[in-house]
Amino acid sequence: MSQYYSKLEAALKSVREVTDFVPRVAVVLGSGLGALADEVDDVAVIPYRNIEGFPLSTVEGHKGRLVLGYLMGTPVAVMQGRVHMYEGYSSKEVVMPTRLMHLLGAKILLLTNAAGGLDPDFSGGSLMLIRDHISSFVPSPLIGENVDELGTRFLDMSDVYSPYLGDIMLKCAEDLHIDLKEGIYCQFRGPQYETPAETRLIRMLGASAVGMSTAVEAIAARHCGMEVAGVTCITNMACGISNTKLTHEEVQEVAARVSHDFKSLVKEFISRLEE
Numbered sequence: 470m471s472q473y474y475s476k477l478e479a480a481l482k483s484v485r486e487v488t489d490f491v492p493r494v495a496v497v498l499g500s501g502l503g504a505l506a507d508e509v510d511d512v513a514v515i516p517y518r519n520i521e522g523f524p525l526s527t528v529e530g531h532k533g534r535l536v537l538g539y540l541m542g543t544p545v546a547v548m549q550g551r552v553h554m555y556e557g558y559s560s561k562e563v564v565m566p567t568r569l570m571h572l573l574g575a576k577i578l579l580l581t582n583a584a585g586g587l588d589p590d591f592s593g594g595s596l597m598l599i600r601d602h603i604s605s606f607v608p609s610p611l612i613g614e615n616v617d618e619l620g621t622r623f624l625d626m627s628d629v630y631s632p633y634l635g636d637i638m639l640k641c642a643e644d645l646h647i648d649l650k651e652g653i654y655c656q657f658r659g660p661q662y663e664t665p666a667e668t669r670l671i672r673m674l675g676a677s678a679v680g681m682s683t684a685v686e687a688i689a690a691r692h693c694g695m696e697v698a699g700v701t702c703i704t705n706m707a708c709g710i711s712n713t714k715l716t717h718e719e720v721q722e723v724a725a726r727v728s729h730d731f732k733s734l735v736k737e738f739i740s741r742l743e744e
């Protein structure tokens with residue numbers, strides 16, 4: 470067994486010492502979007518620091534706990550906060566929690582994040598369904614010895630974000646009268662925001678939004694066979710498109726402002742997932 474897999478098993482054991490709860494859907498809550506965890510009818514709440522080997526977040530707005538329980542009657546594992554590469558973690562370390570969600574039993578992973586908008590049709594406060602991503606600016610979490618217990622060496626990347634789940638999300642938005650945009654998410658390493666030249670570069674490449682997470686988690690989730698859905702909260706227009714200076718406080722404020730629509734959308738989505 471690979472050393473990496475043994476570490477994952479140790480993390481699994483930490484959770485299993487607290488609860489034998491098996492989630493069907495795992496949800497990762499991005500910057501400013503953590504309030505959804507309060508809606509979970511919880512069975513167990515485990516601070517990340519109590520999970521052996523779990524990478525710890527240092528970012529304001531990321532609470533750092535795993536909430537296991539029921540949301541709209543569906544067994545869920547909600548990660549209130551994530552770690553990022555800019556905190557000094559490798560992409561392999563960043564996806565350790567994603568892989569733990571798989572070992573806990575989750576079949577579906579819903580990734581959420583805050584990001585800068587590139588598409589002129591977006592504005593601060595827009596919500597965007599992630600249809601595909603560009604991860605070419607960050608190292609793959611699959612680099613190094615393949616973890617055969619999890620998945621294959623050479624991973625197909627045609628439908629990273631499940632078209633089926635995406636269509637359900639769009640239908641939920643339509644029924645709730647939420648204007649859900651669609652687009653391509655590009656991951657940069659950060660922590661600095663993009664320069665106007667970088668914004669132009671990725672716009673030319675076809676990106677609709679830019680952030681500092683998610684794509685590597687989606688890769689790891691597909692590697693171990695989970696179905697992935699992604700929703701981005703466009704907290705600001707990216708540097709160079711907007712002339713106002715970006716701050717993390719603004720990102721958190723805007724995310725909190727759309728939190729109501731975001732929560733309704735995710736809850737509706739989870740309630741519509743068939744067994």
Ligand code: HPA
Nearest residue numbers: 583584585679680681707
């Ligand atoms: N760029 C990168 N990441 C972000 C942004 C942005 O403009 N807004 C929120 N996260």
